[in-house]
Amino acid sequence: MTVPVTVVGGFLGAGKTTLINRILAAAPARTAVLVNDFGEINVDFDLVETDDDLIFELSGGCICCSMAEGVGPAIKRALTTRPEVILIEASGVGEPRRVAEFALLDPALRLDMIVTLANAVELSEQVNDPLIGDTVVRQFDGADLIVLNHTDTAPPETLAEAHAILRRLAVGRRVVETVAAELPLDMLTASTHAIFSAGPLVDASDHDGMYSSATFVGPDAVERAGFEAALTALPRSVLRLKGWVQITDEPVPMLVQYVAGRWALTPAPDAPAETRLVAIAASGEMDLAETLQNIMGSKP
Numbered sequence: 001m002t003v004p005v006t007v008v009g010g011f012l013g014a015g016k017t018t019l020i021n022r023i024l025a026a027a028p029a030r031t032a033v034l035v036n037d038f039g040e041i042n043v044d045f046d047l048v049e050t051d052d053d054l055i056f057e058l059s060g061g062c063i064c065c066s067m068a069e070g071v072g073p074a075i076k077r078a079l080t081t082r083p084e085v086i087l088i089e090a091s092g093v094g095e096p097r098r099v100a101e102f103a104l105l106d107p108a109l110r111l112d113m114i115v116t117l118a119n120a121v122e123l124s125e126q127v128n129d130p131l132i133g134d135t136v137v138r139q140f141d142g143a144d145l146i147v148l149n150h151t152d153t154a155p156p157e158t159l160a161e162a163h164a165i166l167r168r169l170a171v172g173r174r175v176v177e178t179v180a181a182e183l184p185l186d187m188l189t190a191s192t193h194a195i196f197s198a199g200p201l202v203d204a205s206d207h208d209g210m211y212s213s214a215t216f217v218g219p220d221a222v223e224r225a226g227f228e229a230a231l232t233a234l235p236r237s238v239l240r241l242k243g244w245v246q247i248t249d250e251p252v253p254m255l256v257q258y259v260a261g262r263w264a265l266t267p268a269p270d271a272p273a274e275t276r277l278v279a280i281a282a283s284g285e286m287d288l289a290e291t292l293q294n295i296m297g298s299k300p
């Protein structure tokens, strides 16, 4: 019996973890999840809602290039838990097709499908961005289903533009509009196996060279107003920021989610009682460590 694998990809903050948690919440099957966070701290390990012993993490690099050698062993570890299904969350800069190619090499597995999420608000700017455009475009290669997420915050003309881009980049592929990755889960069963009719794989990218990340870990706490103002003032070159922060006077840590200029702070009673933040930008764009120090209110 081979174990079916679904690869979930999409750019930073598109909604991959949100979709995986939806699948897990509905899944009757025993599901192992491989999560790849590009940053040094694997935040997704804590955000994926299932038993810790069913989550396998690869962090501090990209699963499709620098950490590719780790994929096979991680799958082997996952198989020891006798899963009925495996989900692989690619990093937000990773190419899901390349991850799926690793799964195809393992005779114990069969590829179910590749799902790529896109941020409806950001897609047009992303594909036209000279630094990140190539990464975003490649994430649709071989995808069976494209989940056009974040539609709640996309003005109609931006949404129409996103569809036009997808018609060009993913000819004939299924596209579903979602808010918080809420889709009929039976859409995840009828795979078209687009990977088998996709063109030849283009050369591997060097995502660890193209993107950089920085982390801030410590007991430090910040005032809420100053922290919120700092998030709001972050330059758009910060592509993603997530983790937990200790806020003065808050009884529990707060989960920080920052995606492309939008952010949310939510109580996270089960999170560790320390500040743990990770930020990602295109390489050379900025000093991310200094940015994190600044939002924590300390001088570098």
Ligand SMILES: Nc1nc2c(ncn2[C@@H]2O[C@H](COP(=O)(O)OP(=O)(O)OP(=O)(O)O)[C@@H](O)[C@H]2O)c(=O)[nH]1
Residues within 6 Å of the ligand: 010, 011, 012, 013, 014, 015, 016, 017, 018, 019, 044, 091, 092, 149, 150, 151, 152, 153, 178, 179, 180, 181, 240, 242, 257, 258, 259, 264
């Ligand atoms: N407004 C809005 N927020 C969303 C939607 N989907 C997800 N989010 C939020 O966007 C943030 C990022 O979602 P994730 O699911 O963590 O995204 P991701 O693709 O796993 O992120 P990375 O793994 O860091 O690349 C979280 O705060 C989500 O709650 C949506 O459709 N609309």
